[in-house]
Structures are given as structure tokens and as C-alpha cells.
Amino acid sequence: MYPPRFRYEAPQTIDEAIQLLSEGGGDAKILAGGQSLIPLLKLRFASPPLLVDINEIPGLDHLDFAADGSIRIGALCRHAALERSEELRVRQPTMAAAAGLVADPIVRNRGTFVGSLCHADPQGDWAAVMVALGGSLVAQGPNGRRSIPVKDLVHGPFQNALTHNEIGVEATVPAPQGTPLGGYLKLERRIGDFATVAVAASVDIEGGAVSRAGIGLVAVGSKTMDASDAAASLVGGPLTPESISSAADLAAEVAKPRSDHRGSADYKKHIVRTFVTRILTRVSSSLEKAA
Amino acid sequence: MVLDELKIGGLGSSRRRVEDDRFIRGKGNYVDDIVLPGMLHMEILRSPVAHARIKKIDTTRAWDMPGVRLVLTGEMMAARNLAWMPTLSYDTQAVLATDKVRFQGQEVACVVADDPYIAKDAIEAIDVEYEVLPAIVSPEQALAPEAPLIRDDKANQQDNVIFDWEVGDKAGTDAAFARADVVSKIEMHYPRSHPSPIETCGSIADFDRATEKLTVYMTSQAPHIIRAAVALVAELPEHMIRIVSPDIGGGFGNKVPVYPGYVASILASILLERPVKWIEDKTSNLMSTGFGRDVYLQGEMALRADGKILAVRMHTDSDHGAFFSDAQPSKFKIGLMHSTFACYDIPTAHLTAKGVYTNKAPGGVAYRCSFRVTEAMYFQERMVQAAADDLGMDQAEFRRRNFVRDDDFPHRTAFGFLTDSGQYGKCLDVGLEAIGYEDFLKEKEEAAKRGKLLGIGISTMTEPLGAGNSREYDILGIKMFDSAELRVHMTGKAILRTGAKTQGQGHETTWGQIVAHELGIPAEDVLVEEGDTDTAPFGMGTYASRSTPVAGAAVSMVARKIRAKARKLAAHLLEASEEDIEWELGRFHLRGDPSRGVTIQECAMAAYSNLPDGLEPGLENVAYYDPPNLTWPFACYIATVEVDPGTGVWDVLRVVAVDDCGVRINPMIVEGQIMGGLTEAYAMANMQFITFDEEGNCIGGNYMDYLLPTAWETPGFELHEVVTPCPHHPIGAKGIGECATVGGPAAFVNAVMDALKGHDVRNIDMPLLPDRVYKAMTERTDVSGAPPLRME
């Protein structure tokens, strides 16, 4: 690998890192797991003159579950930590379903959850999961911290709402409003492939009805797509074949895929419809079984 | 006591691979591991567009960069008559473009610098002005009347056609079609793929002005052919050229051709009088070096109602890219495509083949196959399945009815090949039994009632491996024999060299086993060395599964020459006449008195210390082997699949492979070859292809777009064997390195097509991407995969 020349710094504190980013004035890049940035350097698609490696900063690799069911994921928490977490499986099935489908085991050992959100790849898996869960990114800059809902974080392909001297320090998933259920389905051509299409659908169930819902779509637009109308249509009632089918149709309408070597636009829309239906039908039959 | 052949690592021993010790420890010695004093680094600037006239190349900024030693352009090459080079198929190929670029990724300029970082930076500082021309990405476009002329550099080239070739009996075939009860037709495309060896291509050219000697370390499957090519192209004396292929990280046909990077690094070293290293990156390898396949078929079969095939008619259009540069036996323009249907008893057949230029990377190399045999067998087995369907006949029964029978050998195929042995019916039976054919058909029917789509696909074939015999096979006039040289040292240890070149096949292990079999010298006492043209005897290299059939046979023959001489030494030591000496493995003894004998090691010592009068000292020899025929392994591959009706995704349930490659030298290595081949076959059917958009952009120039299978999704394989020894090979072995890549894809595709039976679909082009399967299933239509890919 022969990337363009760059300066490399590995600060020990968040403040130092922010300082370096401020000095870099928009040309600096944070290096987390490197699983997206290093390939860009290798292909010379990016040539940042300064890399700020945050891996030496202590206290950023947490995966914390609060009593109310909310979750905090630190900037250095790797995909693999989420995949291996027993607690995640119990607490947050939508996230757990996605954890083993992001990239391949090798990439998951290095790549970070927060890095994936910041990278803002329309084909990235985690942003759609966070959109479905109503999660946020906590950013820290020279003026302190702020929380950005992931649906507002992603602006377009590889563009996020962070300023040049802000660091994503952790991601947060709010407490569920009932029993958290849901799932993640990904159509990939091979393990380790980015999604042809993927769907994250999450529903919280309270007294047999949907109390909160979210649907995020992967690889069917220039950014992670928020099928908010589809999700809203589910809230207030039970999951029925009719409600599932109309939510699936609404979600497919949000999808704006392009035809490419992975499949035609029509096909991708069809997969969105199929996956929404499959996830919600599975949830509904698990509820029936439990009842 | 007679030696136990398995204990000395002889034939049939699954001894561990000798080479793996160093590979697993990371101690292999690949071209990129070699560092020479004063070595410089070369990088190539490649065309960003598929077809354009070069208006201007400005290298000033690159020359000005510190650490840059040389910037080479086509103009500078032309001044030395090196802008174009001959290919292995009697065409010419641009080394560095002078007039036009003809594919995306074509070599335009080179930079040589102190380190590879500087070279990469400097490449970006070369300014090229292009006048973009329309791009051609398929034979259909290339053959259109108004198509732009791609090869306007060639004086007599009026269109984009490279060749029009035919073989077989047209009149006889037409007559048979007129008599047919049923004519079965099918059209398909075998997509472009890339061998993509893990190690890319590269070279280090080291020209020594003081000795006038040129040494080139390079990634070549055929170093001797390269030596000849360099002698002819660079007009250097052949004895002053040394080509060394050290460890090679996979070739798969990709490392047979001569690439511009090799030539440019040689010229750079001559000009700078320093070693110059060029190592391709993955993207360059995928975009510019020899691809495989990219052939279109129109196939027809004339059938009798009872299931007998009366005749086969085929037309192929092959897309060779901008230069006709794949190595072929020179008599056969579309390789051995006409080996198609060799396992079936077909009275008559006719094949026409057209090759065309397009604005795509050159190639059509024998990607893990014997010159287009992969396409030939894929077309064959897809046609066979369609014909069985058209007749409403069971696909296994249809094959059985048309196989050449065991007692019909030798058999002359409709296209003129001579097959010499086989038990085709038995292989099929073993396969059907292993998969549980009848049970699966019932299960499939049951599943259909529950809305599930199961399918079973069969692929049976015999393929011609081991080119060739020198009457019919040559490359650029050089006959396709091979060689082995064996030197037995006085302590009975030995060094063996051959004209082949291992790239992962395990020659260092298996050649020792052949020597052990012939001489009783333990395999571990034989050092095997290949790839250095200064030391190895002349050979045509390793590809087309020719190593064991040709070089391996030469190993046997040279060992037998050694044995003949050792017999004289034994007679001398035993004070007997040669006629009274008998051979057992590893030892000569007196006829009638086995207790009085000498070992092969004792003979070796005598060759250097105790010679009879008149006998030349030493115990070494060389053998050149010209095989009487190709070898004809047979294979039966069966796959079962389940198709998801909601998405078109298909999963492999089971894969059964029955291979008959004759005598197995090292069963473990044979099984490794079969599993590797099946993995590639699965990938062809499922994911592995390179396509192009309307502008000629290569979609598949990196591992995100060009998918290679990994251990995670590759299904398990169940292996079985039938052994029919090759009647003419000294130890009865046949080629095996490529059978599964060749025969495997059709099994997977046939299985999916079987699952879709009743959906009015005849063909889906590989790879069977879920969206293609879904479209075929729901719209009840064939799905073509031919470029251009339309992106919206």
C-alpha cells in the first residue's frame, strides 16, 4: 500500500485530539478502526495531510447498558464487541441481528460502531439500525458536547453533520417504550460484501400494540433512508398482515435505489418490501407464540 | 525385504506438501520479497478511459520531482522499436500507447523512482490529454456495421474481427438436423472473469552492463517461453538472458502472457543500468492483465425422440479485448472449444467461431483450464440439460444414453479428438448414488407442494488435458513437449529439475513421489527445483493441466534412464551380467537369489567411486517427453440447491464430485485441487464476474466489486473417485488441476434452472445473481448478462 504522504499523530486525550483537528483546519482526519479510511488512502481517493489516531485515548471502548434499557457505545467499541455481547441479544434484538452481518469477522475486529456512523456510507449497516432505533451520536468539540440524532447526522454520501474539529465520542440508543423487538435483514452477494439492500426494522410493543417503531434502509439512496411514514403507520395498533403490508409498501416508496451490477432498481425496491414484511411477520408470529 | 512404496512417499502417498513449510511460516520467496542492491521502483500510468486518441502527454512535472529517475512514454519506446510487441497469438500489443488507448487501464507511461511512494506520486503528475472515442464492449457492438475501428494501427484490418474459424462437418450436420425429431436451441454468455491470483504480476529486471547479462525475476508460469520472447523482442542474445520465476503466488493462466510492465522494466534497467522492480497492485492486475472467458454461444442440438443426440451445431463469438494476446496452440483459434461433447457419442458436429476486438482489457487466457475448455464444457452441459428438458427426459438418463461406452475406446469425437479410456456410466452412477438421486427427486416434489423450490443439477464431462503432442500443439511454432533432468548424487540423494513451473500445484512434493516410485529413492531425498532458465531444462511451463501429463511423464522417463544405468552398475557390483539382474523397488538383485542385491543408493555411490571399464561416470540424465495424446480425465459433479421464491437467492444444499483422473500420485493434493476448483466453480455461478458500462468502464477492478469466494460462504464438498488409468502415460496419471473449475459451474447453474422448471425459463447467464433469478422467475424470461451494464 502506497498512500500519499501524511502526518500522523496519536494523542492521549480527547482534548489533544480536538486541538489537533482544529490545527488541521478541515484537512485532518480521525483514524478509528481504519477499515474505511485506510482503503481510501490506499486507493488514493483521499489524501488528508494529517491523521489523528484516537486509538490511544483511554476510556472510549465502552458498551454500557443502563437499567432503563438505554445503551451507550463508545467511539472505540469494535463491531466484534457488539457481535459477542450476550446482553445485546437480550436487550436490543434489532442491533444484535445486524452485529454479525457488518462486513466480515476480520473487519469486525478492528472497525468501530461510531466510525461507521461517522463514515456516512449509504451502504453502511449501523446507521440504518440507529435510524430505526432513534439513536444519536454524541459529538465533542472545542465548545463541549452535543447530541445529534443519527437521522440528522447523515447528510449525504460520506458527508456527516460534524464540524471539522468535532469527535464522535459515543453513540446512544434511547430506552425502549415497551418490549424491544425487531430485526435486520441484509441481501449481500457474499459474506463481507456491502449490502445490495438491507432493512432495519424495530418495534417496541406495549400491551399488544406498537408503541414505537422505526425503519432504516441501506443502499437504496444517496444516504441512509429513514422510512418514517412506514414506521409511523404501525404505531398505535397491533401488527397485522394488513398493517405490515402497508408499512412495507410505504417503505418501498421511500427507497430510491439505482440499477447497478448488484441488481436493478425495481428489484431493490422489491427487496425492501420483502424484508420489511419478513422482519415484521417474524416479530408478529413470535408475539403470537408468546401469547 | 521389499520396500513399502507408501513409506518412502511413492505413488498413492498423501505426503504433506514440502513447500508448505516455508509458505505457512511466511518464508516463501516471491518476486516482491527480492531486494537487490541499488534497486529502483517502477509504476505504470494507466488510461482512465476505454477508447481515446492521445493528443498530448506532458511529463515535465513528473521529471521535476525529486527521486524520479526515468519517465518512459510510448514515444520513447517507439524510438527503440519497442512501442509494440508481438503476442503469443500472432497479434501485436501496445507496450506503452502511442496513438490511441484501447481499453481502460491500458499502459500509457512509466515512472522509475527511488521508492514506490515517489513513483506513485509522480504518476499523478503526468498530464495526458485524451480525445474520447465511443467504446465497444461486446461482440454485438463490435460487429455492427457502423462500429468504430479499434485496431486502426494494423494495415490490413478493415473491421473488428480477429478470426473466423470453423471445424467439423457442416454438410453432415445440416443433414442430421434435417432428420431430427426435435431441435433444441439455447443461447448464453459465459461472462468475463479474472483469474486474480493472490500475488499480482511483477518483475525485477537487472541488466549488468559489465557482463552484458540480463536477469529478470518475474511472475511467470512459463519462464522459458519468456526467455525466447525477450530474445526476440528485445533482440538480446538468448544465452545472456536469465529468467527466474521464484515462488509464484498462483497463476491460473494469468501469468502466461507477456505484459508491458515486464518489457518496460527491462528497458528501464538497460537504460539506467540498475535493477528495476515493478509490482502491480490489485486494481491494475484486475483491470489490465489476462482475463478469462467472455464468450457467447448459439447452440443447437438435433435429437431423436428416443433421446439419441444426432448432431450438434455451435457458433461462438469471443470477446478478446483490444489485443489478441492469449496463448493458444496455434492451430486452434478458439483454443480447444471443439473438445466440447467429447464424452458423448455424437455422429456429427459443426462449430463456427468468430473472435472480435473490443475496448476491453486483452485476454481470454486459459483461466484454470486447457484453452477454452471451460466454456466448451459449460456450453455442453447447459445444452444437454436443455435438450433433456425439451425431450421431457430425465437428465441423468439422457446423459447415460449418449455417453461413449466403456468398450468403445479409443473413440474419435465428431470434432476429431481421440479419447482413449473412461468409465463414464460408472462415474455417473457413483455420483447419483452418493447424492441419493431418486430420494431427492421425491423430496423436491414434496417441497414444491409447500411452495419451496428445490433443484438438482448434473454436469458430466471429459476434457483434454496435457497439451500436447508436438504434431498438433505448438505455441508460436515451439512444440509443446516438456522435460526433466535428474541428478543422483553419490549418497543417493537427488536433485530434479523440470521445464514446468509450480505455482501452488505442489510439484516439489509430487515429482519426488514419481522418482520414489520409479527408483525407490525416498521422496524426501529428492530436491525439486523449477523456474530458473539457466539451470532448468527447456519446457513450456505450467498451465492447461499439462505438468503431470507432460513434465510428470518426463520425470518418470528420466528416472527410468537412471535406472537403466544403475542396472549396469548393479551388474558390476554383483559381478553378474545385466540380464541376470532383476529390479525391485529401490534395489537390484540376482535372478533366483533375492538375498544378493544392491540398493539404488549403492549403485549411486558406485557411479562416482567404483565403475566398470567403459562406463561413463556419474548418475544423471535428462528426458524430453512428447506425449502420444492428451489425457482425458472424466468428472461428474452434482449439486442440489434451494431457491428463495421471494428474493431469488439460492443456497447450495449439497455438492457431490466424482473424479476419474487415473492414478493419483498424491491423493491429498488431488483432493485439494478438486476442492479449489469446485470453489471457483461455485463462485463463477454465484458472484465472480467483470462487466463494463456503456463507456467501457471496468466494473470489477477491485475486490469490493469483483467478488472472490471465501471459506465463509463456500459450501462443503463430498468427494468420490473412480480410477481408469491413462493408457499412454508412464504411470497412468491424467490432469486434475482444472477439472472442477471446468465441469463445476454447469452443475450449479443446472441445479438452479432445475429448481425453476415450470417457470418458462431456458437460461440465466452467470453469475446467477439473485436479481437475475428473481426476474427470470417472475417475468418468465431468459436473463442475459451481456454488457453493457446500464447504470441509472
Ligand SMILES: Cc1cc2nc3c(=O)[nH]c(=O)nc-3n(C[C@H](O)[C@H](O)[C@H](O)COP(=O)(O)OP(=O)(O)OC[C@H]3O[C@@H](n4cnc5c(N)ncnc54)[C@H](O)[C@@H]3O)c2cc1C
Ligand atoms: C472488506 C470490508 C468490508 C466492509 N463491509 C462493510 C459492511 O458490509 N457494512 C458496513 O457497514 N461496513 C462495512 N465495512 C466498513 C466497516 O464497517 C468500517 O469499520 C466502518 O465503516 C468505519 O469504522 P472504522 O472504525 O473502521 O473507521 P475509520 O476507517 O477509521 O474511519 C472512517 C471515517 O470516519 C471518520 N471517523 C471515524 N471515527 C470517528 C469518530 N469517532 N469521530 C468522527 N469521525 C470519525 C474517519 O475520519 C473517517 O473519515 C467494510 C470494510 C471493509 C474493509
